[in-house]
Amino acid sequence: MSQQKRVVFRSRWLPWLLLAPQALVIGVFFFWPAAQALLQSLQQQDAFGLSTEWVGLANFQTLFDDASYLASFKTTAVFSLLVAVLGLAVSLLLATMANRVVRAAPVYKTLLIWPYAVAPAIAGVLWMFMFAPSIGIVSYGLQRLGIDWNHLLDADQAMALVVMAAVWKQVSYNFLFFLAGLQSIPKSLLEAAAIDGAGPWRRFWTITFPLLSPTSFFLLVINVVYAFFDTFGIIDAATHGGPGKDTAILVYKVYYDGFKALDLGGSAAQSVVLMAIVITLTVLQFRFVEKKVQY
Amino acid sequence: MVERRPALTMLSHLILVLGVLIVAFPLYIAFVASTHTASEIVQAPMPLLPGSHFLETWSAALFGNSGGGSKAPVGQMMWISFASAMIIAVGKIAISLLSAFAIVYFRFPARNFFFWAIFVTLMLPVEVRIGPTYQVVSDLKMLNSYAGLTVPLIASATATFLFRQFFLTVPDELVEASRIDGAGPLRFFRDVLLPLSKTSIAALFVIQFIYGWNQYLWPLLVTTDESMYPVVIGIKRMISGGDAANDWNIIMATALLAMIPPALVVVLMQRWFVKGLVDAEK
Numbered sequence: 001m002s003q004q005k006r007v008v009f010r011s012r013w014l015p016w017l018l019l020a021p022q023a024l025v026i027g028v029f030f031f032w033p034a035a036q037a038l039l040q041s042l043q044q045q046d047a048f049g050l051s052t053e054w055v056g057l058a059n060f061q062t063l064f065d066d067a068s069y070l071a072s073f074k075t076t077a078v079f080s081l082l083v084a085v086l087g088l089a090v091s092l093l094l095a096t097m098a099n100r101v102v103r104a105a106p107v108y109k110t111l112l113i114w115p116y117a118v119a120p121a122i123a124g125v126l127w128m129f130m131f132a133p134s135i136g137i138v139s140y141g142l143q144r145l146g147i148d149w150n151h152l153l154d155a156d157q158a159m160a161l162v163v164m165a166a167v168w169k170q171v172s173y174n175f176l177f178f179l180a181g182l183q184s185i186p187k188s189l190l191e192a193a194a195i196d197g198a199g200p201w202r203r204f205w206t207i208t209f210p211l212l213s214p215t216s217f218f219l220l221v222i223n224v225v226y227a228f229f230d231t232f233g234i235i236d237a238a239t240h241g242g243p244g245k246d247t248a249i250l251v252y253k254v255y256y257d258g259f260k261a262l263d264l265g266g267s268a269a270q271s272v273v274l275m276a277i278v279i280t281l282t283v284l285q286f287r288f289v290e291k292k293v294q295y
Numbered sequence: 296m297v298e299r300r301p302a303l304t305m306l307s308h309l310i311l312v313l314g315v316l317i318v319a320f321p322l323y324i325a326f327v328a329s330t331h332t333a334s335e336i337v338q339a340p341m342p343l344l345p346g347s348h349f350l351e352t353w354s355a356a357l358f359g360n361s362g363g364g365s366k367a368p369v370g371q372m373m374w375i376s377f378a379s380a381m382i383i384a385v386g387k388i389a390i391s392l393l394s395a396f397a398i399v400y401f402r403f404p405a406r407n408f409f410f411w412a413i414f415v416t417l418m419l420p421v422e423v424r425i426g427p428t429y430q431v432v433s434d435l436k437m438l439n440s441y442a443g444l445t446v447p448l449i450a451s452a453t454a455t456f457l458f459r460q461f462f463l464t465v466p467d468e469l470v471e472a473s474r475i476d477g478a479g480p481l482r483f484f485r486d487v488l489l490p491l492s493k494t495s496i497a498a499l500f501v502i503q504f505i506y507g508w509n510q511y512l513w514p515l516l517v518t519t520d521e522s523m524y525p526v527v528i529g530i531k532r533m534i535s536g537g538d539a540a541n542d543w544n545i546i547m548a549t550a551l552l553a554m555i556p557p558a559l560v561v562v563l564m565q566r567w568f569v570k571g572l573v574d575a576e577k
Contacts, residue, residue: 007467009400009480018397019409021390022450029428029447030416036427094314097307104308110562111315117557119509119527122550125534126321129328129543137324140340168318176569194298229422233511237531251422255512258426267426274423282418 034275040268059269068245069253069270076249079163080227087167087223088216091174096204098175099182109179116172120230124237127165151239155246158239162247165234170226174219181215182208221285228277250274322551329353329548336543348544356548369549372526376508377556379444379525383507384500386449391499392492395458396484400470417452421513429516443517444525448510453575454499461495462488498571501564505557526553 044055063069094112098105115123130138131151139149151158185208193203232251235241241248241256248256254274258267328336331346359368398410421428428447437443465488473483514528524532530549534541561568 005399005463005467005470007470007474008402009470009483011401011480012403014480015397015401015403015406018393018401022394022413022455023409025390025446025450026412026416028431030419030424030450031412033424033427033431034419036430037424040427090314094311097310097314100307101304101311104311108311108315110565112318113565113568114558114561115318117505117509117561118554119511119557121509121511121527121531122553123321125530125546125550126325129547130321130324135337135339135341135543137341137343168321171318173572176572180573200300200303229420232422233509233527236511236515237534251512254422255425259429259516264426271423271426275418278418278420278423 037268037271037275040264041272043268044265055265059265060273063266063269063273071245072248072250072253075159075245075247076228079159079166079231079247079249080224082159082163083166083170083227083231084220084223086163087170087174088219090167091171092178092212092216094171095175095178095182096208098179105179109176112175113172115169118169120166120169120233121237122233123165123169124162124234127161127168127234128238131161151243153243155243158243158247162231162235162238165238166227166231169234170223173226174223177215177219178212181212185211218285221281225278225281225285228281250277325547325550329356329544329551331544333542333544352544352548353552356545356552369526369529369552371522372524372529373552373556375441375444375523376525376527376553379441379510379514380504380507380557382441382445383448383510384503386445387451387454387503388496388499390449391451391454392458392489392496395455395462396480396488398455399459399462400480400483413450413452413455415452416450421448425512425516432517438517439520439523444510444514444523445507448507448513451503454503457495457499457574458492461492465491494567494570495574497564497567498574500571501560501568502571502575504560508557 041059042054042056043052044058045052094108098108098112101108118126130136131149133139133150133152136149142149149157151161189207189211190203193207198206228249229251231249232255235247235249235252236255239247241252245253250270251274254267254270257263257270327342327345329352330349331342331352332348335342335346357368357370359370394409394413398406432438432443432447435443437446469487470483473487478486508525509527510525511527511531514525515531518524518528521529521532526549530546530553533546533549
């Protein structure tokens with residue numbers, strides 16, 4: 001907020017009027033509900049919603065004593081780690097290759113970016129269809145190879161399915177940023193290394209990869225945020241959080257507990273925990289932005 | 296390229312082609328499935344080449360005259376998706392332009408307060424406040440309406456920052472010049488600032504349109520009436536039974552219909568799309 005205009009307009013009421021629509025929307029649909037979530041997380045309603053009492057941090061205590069919540073934390077951690085690492089690895093490989101074939105790069109770019117436009121829920125449906133145990137084409141192929149695929153029963157396979165769908169959707173985004181990062185690496189550095197006798201493999205690991213680290217770190221944070229919050233549709237469409245609760249990530253659990261199990265206090269407490277996570281991730285992201293400016 | 300290595304270039308093409316094929320595979324399977332009858336698909340293995348029922352399936356999906364679970368025509372769902380995506384994209388851009396204009400071009404007591412209030416919304420995505428937000432929307436009687444589908448998603452910290460950032464780079468001389476010409480703030484906004492912001496607006500529009508079209512969790516909560524389902528919700532509701540009980544041909548046609556508009560926007564407006572992605576993360 002340090003930058004300011006030297007020349008400004010003068011009006012007593014106009015700025016308020018201009019800000020009114022945004023202020024109204026964030027007040028009514030952001031701050032009020034967020035405050036409600038905070039309040040509700042400290043309250044307990046009886047089963048009929050007739051009386052409400054203050055219970056302090058009891059909801060949080062119950063939450064962290066609840067084995068299924070801790071399991072959901074673990075699920076989320078495994079899921080986002082897999083999505084981020086696989087997503088980054090695949091897109092870095094593709095971007096590096098695309099960066100080598102300079103003239104064809106735009107063509108590949110066009111052919112690779114469209115999954116960004118696919119809704120997570122649609123991605124979930126597509127992958128679920130390919131892997132559907134009795135009719136899916138891929139599960140049929142796997143069966144021929146001797147792998148019995150049934151993500152409705154096998155937790156690891158269910159996790160693999162949602163990870164694949166999530167990575168598939170996110171590769172486009174990572175690819176674009178990696179390609180831009182690669183194209184901004186000074187050619188002179190790579191040429192100098194080549195003259196010194198470093199092969200492509202060596203050049204990649206000693207020059208390209210380190211110079212890409214700001215991009216990689218930035219993408220890591222973005223991918224974790226994506227896995228945490230934007231994959232609800234994939235999970236709901238592909239596995240419903242199942243089998244059991246084995247693919248129920250935190251956001252899925254908030255939704256499930258609040259809207260299916262109708263546990264308002266518990267759901268609100270989960271919301272508050274999620275807010276804390278978002279705040280941490282946002283701070284991380286912004287600290288990184290400062291670094292990017294230096295680079 | 297640094298040196299000539301034909302083998303490596305071949306390998307690059309190979310990997311890229313492989314990547315493109317894997318990425319496109321689900322799309323191909325969906326298309327093939329949409330050209331067969333439902334009973335052909337459920338006999339494993341499903342056919343791997345397009346069949347002859349393309350028109351039948353797609354018209355059944357679009358106009359809702361199928362025999363399957365969901366009767367709501369996809370054509371209508373697409374309209375709802377399109378309308379909400381447009382309202383969200385245009386609404387976000389409009390209110391962000393206005394607030395960025397206020398924050399950059401005026402000095403008033405609560406300026407910093409508003410700036411930070413908008414900033415904090417970044418940390419409150421729908422997912423972390425679904426219960427209470429749903430409560431508010433239902434108290435306001437906005438369930439099953441376009442207003443309920445769109446207004447709660449219209450605030451945008453990203454867009455406000457982007458425009459603020461851009462306005463800060465606009466030379467002060469332009470303000471002075473328009474003042475000398477006797478233009479007030481609103482005139483300046485309309486005749487100078489808006490035309491200058493065209494590129495940023497186009498870039499943001501692409502991103503926000505896709506964001507609006509692809510909404511899932513929120514419409515899942517606020518639409519209970521089949522006539523208000525956006526297509527992304529509609530397709531989910533079509534999958535009701537077990538593997539064999541669904542009309543997979545129609546579901547896959549719907550999936551393709553649901554991804555065509557945003558995919559077209561991305562591919563045709565690629566330049567703005569990439570700019571939007573990069574700008575939005577600054």
